[in-house]
Amino acid sequence: MPTRETSDVIVIGAGVVGAACAHYAALAGLSVTVVDRGYVAGGTTGAGEGNLLVSDKEPGPELQLALLSTALWTELADRLPPTVEYEAKGGLVVASGETGLHALREFGARQEKAGVIAHEVPGDRLHDLEPHLAPGLTGGFHYPQDAQVMPAQAAAQLLRAAGDRVRLALGEEVTGLLTGAGGAVRGVRTATRELHAPYVVNAAGTWGGALAELAGVHLPVLPRRGFVLVTEPLPRIVRHKVYAADYVADVASGSAALQTSAVVEGTPAGPVLIGASRERVGFDRTLSTEVLHRLAAGATALFPVLGTVRAIRTYLGFRPYLPDHLPAIGPDPRAPGLLHACGHEGAGIGLAPVTGQIVAACITGAEPPLDLHPFRPERFDATAP
Amino acid sequence: MARTPIGLVGAQPDPPFEITFDGRPVPALPGQTLAAALWGAGILAWRTTRDGGRPRGAFCGIGQCYDCLATVNGEPNRRACLVPAHPGDTITTQEGHGHDRLGV
Numbered sequence: 321m322p323t324r325e326t327s328d329v330i331v332i333g334a335g336v337v338g339a340a341c342a343h344y345a346a347l348a349g350l351s352v353t354v355v356d357r358g359y360v361a362g363g364t365t366g367a368g369e370g371n372l373l374v375s376d377k378e379p380g381p382e383l384q385l386a387l388l389s390t391a392l393w394t395e396l397a398d399r400l401p402p403t404v405e406y407e408a409k410g411g412l413v414v415a416s417g418e419t420g421l422h423a424l425r426e427f428g429a430r431q432e433k434a435g436v437i438a439h440e441v442p443g444d445r446l447h448d449l450e451p452h453l454a455p456g457l458t459g460g461f462h463y464p465q466d467a468q469v470m471p472a473q474a475a476a477q478l479l480r481a482a483g484d485r486v487r488l489a490l491g492e493e494v495t496g497l498l499t500g501a502g503g504a505v506r507g508v509r510t511a512t513r514e515l516h517a518p519y520v521v522n523a524a525g526t527w528g529g530a531l532a533e534l535a536g537v538h539l540p541v542l543p544r545r546g547f548v549l550v551t552e553p554l555p556r557i558v559r560h561k562v563y564a565a566d567y568v569a570d571v572a573s574g575s576a577a578l579q580t581s582a583v584v585e586g587t588p589a590g591p592v593l594i595g596a597s598r599e600r601v602g603f604d605r606t607l608s609t610e611v612l613h614r615l616a617a618g619a620t621a622l623f624p625v626l627g628t629v630r631a632i633r634t635y636l637g638f639r640p641y642l643p644d645h646l647p648a649i650g651p652d653p654r655a656p657g658l659l660h661a662c663g664h665e666g667a668g669i670g671l672a673p674v675t676g677q678i679v680a681a682c683i684t685g686a687e688p689p690l691d692l693h694p695f696r697p698e699r700f701d702a703t704a705p
Numbered sequence: 706m707a708r709t710p711i712g713l714v715g716a717q718p719d720p721p722f723e724i725t726f727d728g729r730p731v732p733a734l735p736g737q738t739l740a741a742a743l744w745g746a747g748i749l750a751w752r753t754t755r756d757g758g759r760p761r762g763a764f765c766g767i768g769q770c771y772d773c774l775a776t777v778n779g780e781p782n783r784r785a786c787l788v789p790a791h792p793g794d795t796i797t798t799q800e801g802h803g804h805d806r807l808g809v
Contacts, residue, residue, distance in 0.1 A: 451809040552782060553755060553801075555808030590755065590802060625807060630782065 327351040327487065329683060330508055330517040332494050332531055334358075335365035336471055336669050337661050338523030339478040340676030346482035348680045353515055354486060355508060357493035360479065361472035364525050364668065367637025369548060369585065369593050370471040371561060372670040375411040375463035376568050378427075379434035381694035382646055382667070385674050387435050388689055390465050392673035400477045404469050405588045411466030412441070412449055412560040413567070414457050414622065420565040421458045427568065428461050437464055452557050452625045466561055468585065471669045478672075489515065497535045497658070505535065505657035519683050521659045526640035528648070528662030532697075535655045539648055540700050541663050543638035547597050547608065549615045552630045553590025561585040562622060567596065571666065572645065576600035580611065582618030584626070592626065594619040596666075603638060639666045647671065648697040649678050650688075659683070660697040709745065722792035726751065733790035740766065740773050740785040743796070751775045751785065755801040776803050 329345050331338045334356035342352040356362065372393050377383040397406035415421035428438035441449060443459045479486055489510070498507040498514060507516035522539075524531040529541035567581035576599065583595040597611045612634055620627040642648060642663040652658045659682055661675050674689065681688045711718070721732045724739070726748055733742035740763040743751060750760035752774050764772035768787045775796050777783040781803025785796070 452807075552804075554804050555802065557804075557807050557809055559809065629804065629807075 325513060326516045327353040328517060329353070329519045329521060330355060330515055331521045331523050332356070332508065333363075333523035333525055333528075333662070334360045334475065334479070334488065334490060335363050335523065335525050336361065336475040336478070336672040337365075337525065337664060337675050338521070339475040340672035341521050341523050341661050341679045342486045342676075343478040343482045344673075344676035344680035345683060346485035348684050348686075350485065350680070350683065352482070352486045353489055353517065354479065355489045355492055355494055355510065355515065357491065359490050360488070361475040363527070364637045364639060365475050366472045367546075367548070367635055368471045368666070368669055369583075369595060370405075370469045370474065370669050371585075371666075372467040372469065373411060373463075373561070373667065374431070374436050374465045375413060375438070375461070376563075376571050377431075377667075378572065379430050381690075382671075383431070383434055383436070384690050385647075385671050386667065387465075388677075389671050389674035390467070392677065393467060393469070393670070396478075396673060400474070400481055404473045404477050406467065406469050407588065408464075408467045409585075410560050411463040412446075412460055412562045413463070413565055414446065414453070414460035414562065415565045416457055418458060421460075424459075424461050424565050438462070439464075450559060450562060452623050453562070454622055454624055462560075468561060468587075469669060470587070470589075474669060474672075478676075494531065494534065497655075503655065505655055519657055519659060521661055521679055523661045525662050525664075525668065526638045528640060528660065531662075532652075532660070535652070535658050537652055537654045537658070537697070538701060539660065539663070539697055540643060541648075542600060542641045542643075543603055544641040544665065545597070545599050545601055545604070545636060545638055546595060546666065547611045547615060547634055547636045549594040549612055549619070549631050550633045550635070551592040551594070551626065552632050554586070554592055554629060555590075556586055557625060558584050558586040558592055558623060563596075564618065564622065570596070570598055573598075574643065574645075578611065580614040580618060582615075582622050584619050584622055591632070592629075594626075594631075598639075600641070605636060607634070607636075640668070641665050643700065646694055647675065649675055649695040650692045650697065651682055652697045654698055654701075722790075724790050724792070724794040724796065726796045727798055733794075737790050738786055739775065739777065739783075739788050739790050739794065739796060742790050743785065750798075751796060752799040753801065758800070774803070775799050
């Protein structure tokens, strides 16, 4: 139990985004207390695949974030221990027809103008990149900037690398925010004590809306459930993150109904991870055999070899979804002292470093690396500008 | 002769048959699991670990620990402590995940 109850910053949430906020705040010389009702990476971070993607993002503010964060991950990969399993493996998006390939071509051309590297791969060259890929695919696009980390390790090592400026208060649920004169936030209350800081960062991910409510502000974070199917350990049979062209449309959709698209990738530990499903069913943790069936069918259609190996387990998580698919990052003018860093949907691992850097810049008064207007947390209020 | 509980329980099993382990003949009784037959022949290890190539065989013996994985009739990752022996079964020492031929 920490004895000092005061720090420069309190970060609520020990997922990868909270870890990155603590990391960059500590690098800027601030003392940080990270509070989480569970443990490090115990929420959505621990239920993801660890994708650091630019390939699935439309030109716009989220892609800007992703490009900045990709560069930061490259730098972190040198500083963090190898256990984070950073792999600059690249992404491969494949199309099974001329229409799909045409859409990829148009999408890739717009992304290239925004700074993304995308190479078209003709159908007869796909097997040079992925020897086990199904025959007969029309073509695809290779995105060398896409990468992967082991997300739970990434969160833990970001915290550890921040040194003793970061203190952890795990297993402690925030039950209220402390406010001072003029409604300014000056700390948090947990079940057992009060923690004081002039800045409180909401990095509570899918639970960020409930946290905002404690501060009396509105932030409509909704859970978007996803399953991952895990195979037995295998040699490297999938080299890139490989996914079908319809994945991009699913990511951008706001539908509550079940959507699945084939997303397949190997891991340094051996198992192949198979996604991706999206559905809005609240925080329901019931196993869905329909989802698993669709994931398996999609993956074996892309990689028939997967039909010969076993799936040994599955896990699920809840992506923190905001209605415009952009995260909430930066100070909340409705609650001085409160900053938000949540709502990254399925991109939180990739976008964590830039989010941490922005939060640290906001607190220290440094210039943020990009315009924060699209991410302003008050944008969902009826009267928002 | 290896000690077995056959005498203790007064069992009268049907005649033994043969399976092979890495090409070597091993006797098995009807109803015996592969692990039991291998143990009966004094064979304690039939897999090597993915990291470090250390030997592994039956540990829990009840299908829970997955330590006793073997390649059986060409199929890797069978739990030897659960799979009943059949005449002519071929068990081969499984190296690691047993899927090396799929690697690219």
